[in-house]
Amino acid sequence: xxxxxxxPSTLSVQEGDSAVIxxxxxxxxxxxxPWYKQELGKGPQLIIDIRSNVGEKKDQRIAVTLNKTxxxxxxxxxxxxxxxxxxxxxxxxxxxxGNTPLVFGKGTRLSVIA
Amino acid sequence: xxxxxxxxxRVICKSGTSVKIxxxxxxxxxxxxxxxxxxxxxSLMLMATSNEGSKATYEQGVEKDKFLINHASLxxxxxxxxxxxxEDSSFYICSARPGGVNxxxxxxxxxxxxxx
Numbered sequence: 001x002x003x004x005x006x007x008p009s010t011l012s013v014q015e016g017d018s019a020v021i022x023x024x025x026x027x028x029x030x031x032x033x034p035w036y037k038q039e040l041g042k043g044p045q046l047i048i049d050i051r052s053n054v055g056e057k058k059d060q061r062i063a064v065t066l067n068k069t070x071x072x073x074x075x076x077x078x079x080x081x082x083x084x085x086x087x088x089x090x091x092x093x094x095x096x097x098g099n100t101p102l103v104f105g106k107g108t109r110l111s112v113i114a
Numbered sequence: 115x116x117x118x119x120x121x122x123x124r125v126i127c128k129s130g131t132s133v134k135i136x137x138x139x140x141x142x143x144x145x146x147x148x149x150x151x152x153x154x155x156x157s158l159m160l161m162a163t164s165n166e167g168s169k170a171t172y173e174q175g176v177e178k179d180k181f182l183i184n185h186a187s188l189x190x191x192x193x194x195x196x197x198x199x200x201e202d203s204s205f206y207i208c209s210a211r212p213g214g215v216n217x218x219x220x221x222x223x224x225x226x227x228x229x230x
Binding site for chain 2: 026032034036041042043045046049051085089095101103104105106107109
């Protein structure tokens with residue numbers, strides 16, 4: 001089955017700096033890669049996702065890149081703000097006929113220092 | 115749009131009690147709902163997948179007689195933790211996926227279950 005590795009487990013950045021979180025996946029059939037933000041005591045919230053037919057997607061300060069060959073995908077947050085502090089999870093699954101459940105990475109605790 | 119409501123948000127009860135958690139999709143019909151368990155500072159572990167009108171599919175190691183799942187309508191799934199014990203204490207999170215091709219999963223805000 002799918003295995004998703006996520007690094008780093010914790011990340012501290014100064015406000016205004018960029019943050020990068022990286023994930024790798026094992027199943028070459030996976031074609032859908034969402035990123036979730038989880039604040040304390042809350043459920044995960046989808047912040048951006050990417051499908052395997054594109055290499056990059058951007059939404060304001062957040063961008064995701066995908067390298068299918070290397071089975072890597074990354075989350076980039078620019079101009080970080082204190083409210084970006086949270087735990088971020090990457091995930092992978094197969095979309096199409098027979099959608100599979102999301103398999104999550106272990107999470108990255110991001111702290112943005114004002 | 116795509117709001118998933120989970121209730122209750124927190125439960126504290128005695129060992130041996132059965133606890134029911136509800137998961138509702140408020141503004142869409144969810145043909146598939148998922149139940150996850152999350153221990154402190156850990157990732158989400160899938161417990162089971164439920165499809166409306168059929169039996170849930172449980173992940174390996176999850177006791178189906180312990181964690182009863184009912185998905186009776188397109189907007190409601192319930193998880194019942196039967197005869198709960200302290201080791202069942204955890205954060206339980208549901209998610210729902212709208213019908214149609216390639217729809218993302220939307221998560222509820224979770225239920226923190228504490229068994230004394």
